[in-house]
Amino acid sequence: MKISFPKATLKAAISSSATSLEQMATFNLPAYSGPWDRAAINHFLRRTTLGHTYADVTSLLDLSHADAVDLVLTDPGMPSLPINYDEENDPNVPIGETWVETPLASGVNGGYRRRSMQSWIMRQAMESGLNVKERMVIFWHNHFVTASIADRRFTWEYMKTIHQHGLGNFKAFVDAITIDPSMLRYLNGNQNTKNAPNENYARELLELFTIGKGPLAGPGDYTNYTEDDIVAIARVLTGWRDRGHNSSTLPVYIEFRPDQHDTDTKQLSHRFDNQVIENADENEYKVLLDIIFSKDEVARYMCRKFYRYFVSDQIDETIESNVIEPLAQIMITNNYEIAPTLEALFLSDAFMKEDVRGVLIKNPMEFLMSTIKSTGVNFDQNNMQTYHTIHYSVFFRLRDMQMEIYNHDSVAGWQAYYQAPGFSRLWLSAVTMPQRQYVTDRFTRYQYNNSGIGYRIYPLDVIENLPNPYDPNVMITDLAELFYPNEITENQVNFLKSILIPGLPDFEWTTEYADYLADPDNVNLKNAVEDKLRDLFQAMMSLSEFYLF
Amino acid sequence: MKRRKFIKNSAISFLGLPVALNGMNISPIRQSALLDALNPESDRVLVLIQMIGGNDGLNMLVPLDQYDNLYNARPNVILPQSSLENTGFNLAFHPSMMDMRSMFDDAKLKIVQNVGYPDQNRSHFRSTDIWTSASPANEDWPTGWLGRQLTDDHPTFPNDYPSEDFPDPLAIAIGSRVSMTCQGAVGNFSLAMTNPFGLGQLASGGDDFIPDGWYGDQLEYVRLTVEQTNAYSERITLKAILDQYTTSYPVTTFEIQLKLIALMLRRHGAV
Numbered sequence: 001m002k003i004s005f006p007k008a009t010l011k012a013a014i015s016s017s018a019t020s021l022e023q024m025a026t027f028n029l030p031a032y033s034g035p036w037d038r039a040a041i042n043h044f045l046r047r048t049t050l051g052h053t054y055a056d057v058t059s060l061l062d063l064s065h066a067d068a069v070d071l072v073l074t075d076p077g078m079p080s081l082p083i084n085y086d087e088e089n090d091p092n093v094p095i096g097e098t099w100v101e102t103p104l105a106s107g108v109n110g111g112y113r114r115r116s117m118q119s120w121i122m123r124q125a126m127e128s129g130l131n132v133k134e135r136m137v138i139f140w141h142n143h144f145v146t147a148s149i150a151d152r153r154f155t156w157e158y159m160k161t162i163h164q165h166g167l168g169n170f171k172a173f174v175d176a177i178t179i180d181p182s183m184l185r186y187l188n189g190n191q192n193t194k195n196a197p198n199e200n201y202a203r204e205l206l207e208l209f210t211i212g213k214g215p216l217a218g219p220g221d222y223t224n225y226t227e228d229d230i231v232a233i234a235r236v237l238t239g240w241r242d243r244g245h246n247s248s249t250l251p252v253y254i255e256f257r258p259d260q261h262d263t264d265t266k267q268l269s270h271r272f273d274n275q276v277i278e279n280a281d282e283n284e285y286k287v288l289l290d291i292i293f294s295k296d297e298v299a300r301y302m303c304r305k306f307y308r309y310f311v312s313d314q315i316d317e318t319i320e321s322n323v324i325e326p327l328a329q330i331m332i333t334n335n336y337e338i339a340p341t342l343e344a345l346f347l348s349d350a351f352m353k354e355d356v357r358g359v360l361i362k363n364p365m366e367f368l369m370s371t372i373k374s375t376g377v378n379f380d381q382n383n384m385q386t387y388h389t390i391h392y393s394v395f396f397r398l399r400d401m402q403m404e405i406y407n408h409d410s411v412a413g414w415q416a417y418y419q420a421p422g423f424s425r426l427w428l429s430a431v432t433m434p435q436r437q438y439v440t441d442r443f444t445r446y447q448y449n450n451s452g453i454g455y456r457i458y459p460l461d462v463i464e465n466l467p468n469p470y471d472p473n474v475m476i477t478d479l480a481e482l483f484y485p486n487e488i489t490e491n492q493v494n495f496l497k498s499i500l501i502p503g504l505p506d507f508e509w510t511t512e513y514a515d516y517l518a519d520p521d522n523v524n525l526k527n528a529v530e531d532k533l534r535d536l537f538q539a540m541m542s543l544s545e546f547y548l549f
Numbered sequence: 550m551k552r553r554k555f556i557k558n559s560a561i562s563f564l565g566l567p568v569a570l571n572g573m574n575i576s577p578i579r580q581s582a583l584l585d586a587l588n589p590e591s592d593r594v595l596v597l598i599q600m601i602g603g604n605d606g607l608n609m610l611v612p613l614d615q616y617d618n619l620y621n622a623r624p625n626v627i628l629p630q631s632s633l634e635n636t637g638f639n640l641a642f643h644p645s646m647m648d649m650r651s652m653f654d655d656a657k658l659k660i661v662q663n664v665g666y667p668d669q670n671r672s673h674f675r676s677t678d679i680w681t682s683a684s685p686a687n688e689d690w691p692t693g694w695l696g697r698q699l700t701d702d703h704p705t706f707p708n709d710y711p712s713e714d715f716p717d718p719l720a721i722a723i724g725s726r727v728s729m730t731c732q733g734a735v736g737n738f739s740l741a742m743t744n745p746f747g748l749g750q751l752a753s754g755g756d757d758f759i760p761d762g763w764y765g766d767q768l769e770y771v772r773l774t775v776e777q778t779n780a781y782s783e784r785i786t787l788k789a790i791l792d793q794y795t796t797s798y799p800v801t802t803f804e805i806q807l808k809l810i811a812l813m814l815r816r817h818g819a820v
Contacts (some may be wrong), residue, residue, distance in 0.1 A: 088721055145764060151800055216687050219668045312763065314763060355762060355763070355764075356763075357764065358768070359763045359764050360767075361767060361771065419729070420691050421725075422732070424769075425770055426727070427754065428770075429774075430740050430774075430777075430781070430782065485764070486760070486764060488757075489757045491757045491758075492757050495757075544768055544771035544772045545768060546758070546766070547771045548768060548771065
C-alpha cells in the first residue's frame with residue numbers, strides 16, 4: 001500500500017485572530033508588527049511545527065501572520081489508530097488491524113504493541129504538516145507524564161486523551177487526565193482509598209499539573225497551597241481505580257467505588273480560602289477542580305510553561321509582567337481554552353521578535369524532525385510493514401539522544417524544561433552530542449539502514465526547489481536560511497563553499513550542476529554533484545547553529 | 550561571556566576543520582606528550598556515588614541501643630543481633646557489609662547518620678535539590694555545592710578550558726547527564742559520559758563571530774560543548790585505551806560504572 005505524505009493545506013480555518021487581537025489590546029500584550037518576511041516565517045514555523053521546507057516558507061508569504069496563526073492552530077482531529085504491523089500470532093488481531101481495544105490473548109507476545117505505539121508516535125510527528133498539534137502532543141506528554149505502563153492499551157487511552165484535549169480546554173483536560181487509566185496507575189490513584197490514602201497524584205496535581213509550587217512561605221506552606229491541602233485533596237480523590245491492566249479478557253476501564261471513597265468533609269487551607277468540600281462521591285473531584293481553577297495562578301503557571309516551550313527558557317520580572325501576566329489574563333478570559341491562549345502568544349511581539357529567534361536548543365524530536373523534514377525525506381514505502389518498521393527504528397534515535405517517549409525519568413518531565421539555570425542546554429552533553437551527529441551523518445552521508453531498508457536525504461531534490469541552485473553562494477545562503485535561526489557570516493558561507501567545491505572557482509559548481517540537469521540520467525554526472533551536496537549538507541548540519549532554533 | 554575566545558578560536562578552527570569534516574579523526578596518540586607531563590603525585594580525585602531509590606538505613610546500620618524497639622516494630626525484617634557486625638559504637642553493620650566494617654575499623658570509612666532536613670515535605674525533587682545544592686531547607690539555590698567550590702577555583706570556566714594547566718575535565722559524570730552537584734553559577738563543570746572507550750570526534754567548523762545577546766550566548770555554549778567534548782574525549786579515550794584490565798569486574802550497570810571510574814583513576818595513580 002502507498003501511504004502518502006500529507007501536504008499542508010493553506011485553507012485557513014475560520015479566523016479567530018480578530019478576537020485575539022482585541023483581547024491582546026485589552027490586556028496589553030503587544031502584537032507583532034514587524035515584517036512578515038522569510039526570516040519571520042522561518043522562525044514562526046520552527047517554533048510552531050515539527051519541521052518545514054523552503055517551499056512551505058514561500059507558501060506562507062501569501063498569507064498574513066494572523067492567517068498563518070489560524071492555519072497552524074487548526075485542530076487536525078484524531079489521528080489514525082496504531083496497528084499490528086508485524087505480529088502473526090495474535091489470533092484476535094490480524095496484521096493490518098488495530099489492537100487498541102482488544103485484550104492481548106494469553107500466550108501472545110505483546111511486544112508488537114510496544115513497537116506499534118513507538119512507530120505510531122514517529123508517524124504522527126512525520127505527518128504533522130504545518131500544524132502545532134504534534135508539538136502540543138510532546139508538550140502535554142511532558143506535562144502530564146505517565147510511564148512504565150506495561151499494557152499498551154493504557155498508553156493508547158492516554159494518547160487519545162492528549163489528542164482530544166491538546167488544543168481544547170485545559171480544565172476539561174485536567175478532569176480527563178485525573179481519572180485517566182494510565183495516570184491512575186502511574187501516580188497510584190488506583191491505590192488511593194479511604195483507609196489508606198495515597199497522596200502521589202494530589203501532590204503532583206498541584207505541584208506540576210495545575211497551580212505550581214510558589215515560594216516557601218512557612219512550614220508546609222508553598223504560597224499557592226499547603227501540605228494540608230495535599231492531604232485533604234488525596235481524600236477527595238479516593239475511590240477511583242483502573243481495571244483491565246494486563247488482562248487477556250477485560251477491556252480497559254475505570255471505576256469509582258463508593259465504599260472506598262472518603263465521605264467525610266474535607267477542609268482546604270487559607271490558600272484556597274478555607275473552602276470546604278462536602279461529599280459528592282464520583283463528582284467530588286470536579287468540585288475540587290472548580291476550586292483550583294478559581295485561582296489565577298493556574299493560568300500564570302501554564303503560561304510560563306508555554307513561554308518556556310515556545311519562546312525562551314529565560315523568564316525575568318519584565319517577561320513575567322509584560323508577557324506572562326497578560327497572557328494568563330487572556331487564558332482566564334477564554335475560560336482556559338488552550339487554542340486562543342496559543343493564538344495570542346503566536347501573534348505577540350514577544351514570540352516573534354528578533355531577540356528570541358534561535359535562543360532555544362532543539363530537543364531531540366525537534367532536532368530529528370528538522371533534519372528529516374526540512375530536507376523532504378519521507379518514509380513512504382510500497383510495503384506496509386516496511387513503512388511502520390522505519391518509523392519504529394527512528395524512535396530509537398530519540399531514545400539515544402535522551403528523549404524517550406513514554407519513558408520519562410521522573411514525573412517532572414524532561415529536565416530541559418524545568419531545571420534552572422541550564423534548561424534547554426541540558427539536552428547537550430558529551431554523550432548526546434555524538435548521538436546528534438550520528439543522526440545527521442547517517443541521514444546525509446550514508447544510506448540510513450534498517451534491516452536492509454534504506455532511507456536518506458536526497459539533496460538534489462532539495463536544491464531543485466531553491467530559486468537559484470546554480471550559484472553556490474545563493475544556494476548556500478538559501479539553505480542556511482532554512483537550517484539556521486539567524487543569518488550566518490560571509491566567512492561561514494565561504495567555509496561551507498570550501499566543502500562543496502574545495503579550492504575551485506564558483507563557476508565549476510554552476511557548470512557541473514548544469515551538466516547534470518542537461519543529462520539527468522547520466523549516473524556519473526549525477527553522483528558527482530550529489531556527493532558534493534552530501535558533503536555540504538553534512539557540514540551544514542554539523543554547525544552549532546543547526547542545534548539552535 | 551567573553552568574545553575574544555572566539556576570535557582566537559575561529560582562526561584555529563578554519564585551519565583545522567576540513568580534516569574533521571571529511572570524517573577523519575585526529576589521532577589521539579599524538580597527545581601522548583601531554584600524558585608524560587602528568588604528575589601522579591599531585592593527583593587527587595574525589596568520587597561521589599549518588600544512589601537513587603530507597604535504602605533501609607536502620608537495617609544497614611542498626612542502632613544497637615534501639616534494637617529491642619526495632620525488633621518490636623518490625624520483627625519480620627530485623628536480623629538476629631548475633632549476625633550483625635558490631636562497630637563498638639552502639640552501631641552494627643548489616644552482615645553483608647563486612648568489608649565496609651573492616652574499612653571502618655581501619656578509619657577509612659566515615660558514616661553520617663540521620664541526614665535530612667526539618668519539616669520534610671516528602672517531595673523527592675526537593676530532597677534531591679537540597680542534596681545537590683546543599684542549601685538550607687527553606688532556601689532554593691540554583692548551584693551545586695561542588696559547582697560553587699569549582700567556581701571559586703576556576704572563575705573563568707568554561708572559557709579557555711581545557712587549558713595547559715587543566716587539560717582534563719574538572720568533573721566527570723558517569724551517565725548521560727551532567728551532575729547538578731557540579732552546577733556552577735555560569736555553567737556546569739561536569740562532563741557527562743557513559744563509556745570512555747566510546748568517545749569519538751565531533752565535527753565542528755565554520756566557527757565565526759558570535760553576535761551579542763541570548764542567541765549569541767546559546768551559540769557559544771553549543772560551540773564550547775563541541776570543543777570540550779572533543780578536547781576531553783581525546784585524553785579520556787587515550788587513558789582508557791592505555792589502561793590494562795587487571796581485575797575482573799561484575800556486570801551490573803552500577804558495577805560497570807565503578808569499573809569505568811577505576812580504569813580512569815588508575816592511570817592517575819590514584820588507586
